[in-house]
Amino acid sequence: MKNIVPALVAAAGLFATPYMAYASADFSASLLSGSRIINGTQSAKNQWPFMAVLVTKGSNTVYSGQLCDGTFLGGRYVLTAAHCVVDEYTGKKTSANTLQVAIGVFDLKSSSAKKKLVNVSKIYSHPKYDGIVNDIAILKLAKEVSGTKVQLASQDLVNALQNGNTTTAIGWGATSATEDIYPAKLRQVDMPFVEWQTCQNLNSEYLSVDESNVCAGYLEGGKATCYGDSGGPLVYKDNGVYKQIGIDSWTGGDCAQANAYDVFTNVAYYTDWINNIMNN
CATH class of the missing domain: 2.40.10.10 (Trypsin-like serine proteases)
Known part of the structure; x- marks a missing residue:
C-alpha cells in the first residue's frame, strides 16, 4: 500500500503530508528503495x-x-x-x-x-x-x-468484515523501520481489520478515508507495512480462499507507530x- 510517513519526508527536507509506503516513479528508486513489513514473518515459497x-x-x-x-x-x-x-x-x-x-x-x-x-x-x-x-x-x-x-473480494464480503477480523498484508522489504535491512524473500504480517468509519475517526490525518478504503493495523503499533510495500495486497481468508480486499496505499504515521492505521484502496469498490x- 502507499504509506506517507511525515518523519521520512521531513528528514528528506521535502513536504509534510500523511505517510505513504511511497514508491512512485524516480523518487522511490532514490529515496525509498525497498519495502518494509514490520514484525512480520517470511512467507513460504509458493504461498x-x-x-x-x-x-x-x-x-x-x-x-x-x-x-x-x-x-x-x-x-x-x-x-x-x-x-x-x-x-x-x-x-x-x-x-x-x-x-x-x-x-x-x-x-x-x-x-x-x-x-x-x-x-x-x-x-x-x-x-x-x-x-x-x-x-x-x-x-x-x-x-x-x-x-x-489473485481472487478479488466482493463488496458483500468487505461489508461483512468487522473490526478485529484477521487480514494479511504481503510484500518484500526491510524488517525494521530504523535500520536498512532489506530481505529479498517475500514477507507477510497479520493485522486486524479496521472498518473505514473507525479509521476515519482516528484523527485529522484520516478524514479522507471513506468507503473506497479499507484499513488494518494495531492501535498500539508494532506491526505494519511501510516504505515500498506500495501496491501490494491486503488479503482475507474467506471459506479457505484468500481474497484480496485492499491495495497498500498510505498511513498517517511512521512505520508501525501507535495511533496510526494502514490505509488500503478497497478493491471491491473499483x-x-x-x-x-x-x-x-
Whole structure:
C-alpha cells in the first residue's frame, strides 16, 4: 500500500503530508528503495503465487530495481497502486517502457526472478487519482503470462468484515523501520481489520478515508507495512480462499507507530473500473 510517513519526508527536507509506503516513479528508486513489513514473518515459497513485483527496466537484479508490489489479475494485467506509477505532485505518469513486472516470484535475488520479467505496454491509472484518493492502477503487460491469478473480494464480503477480523498484508522489504535491512524473500504480517468509519475517526490525518478504503493495523503499533510495500495486497481468508480486499496505499504515521492505521484502496469498490479496463 502507499504509506506517507511525515518523519521520512521531513528528514528528506521535502513536504509534510500523511505517510505513504511511497514508491512512485524516480523518487522511490532514490529515496525509498525497498519495502518494509514490520514484525512480520517470511512467507513460504509458493504461498502467494499471484504476487507481482514492479521493477525499473534495465536494473541489474530484480532486488535492486524493485519499485512497488502488485497482484496478478490474469492474462496481461497486474493490479497495483496509482502512486507507484503517477507522480502525485506533478501528475506525470511513469512511461510504460521504463517498467517491467515479474509474477510468481518469491526471492528477488534469485536467477529465476529475472527470467520472469515481462515488459509493460500500457499503464491505466484511475482518472480521478489525486495523490491519496482513488489510489489504484492496472498495468497491461506486453504479452500474456500463465500463472495463478489473485481472487478479488466482493463488496458483500468487505461489508461483512468487522473490526478485529484477521487480514494479511504481503510484500518484500526491510524488517525494521530504523535500520536498512532489506530481505529479498517475500514477507507477510497479520493485522486486524479496521472498518473505514473507525479509521476515519482516528484523527485529522484520516478524514479522507471513506468507503473506497479499507484499513488494518494495531492501535498500539508494532506491526505494519511501510516504505515500498506500495501496491501490494491486503488479503482475507474467506471459506479457505484468500481474497484480496485492499491495495497498500498510505498511513498517517511512521512505520508501525501507535495511533496510526494502514490505509488500503478497497478493491471491491473499483470492481467496475477494473472490469472495464480488462475487458476493453
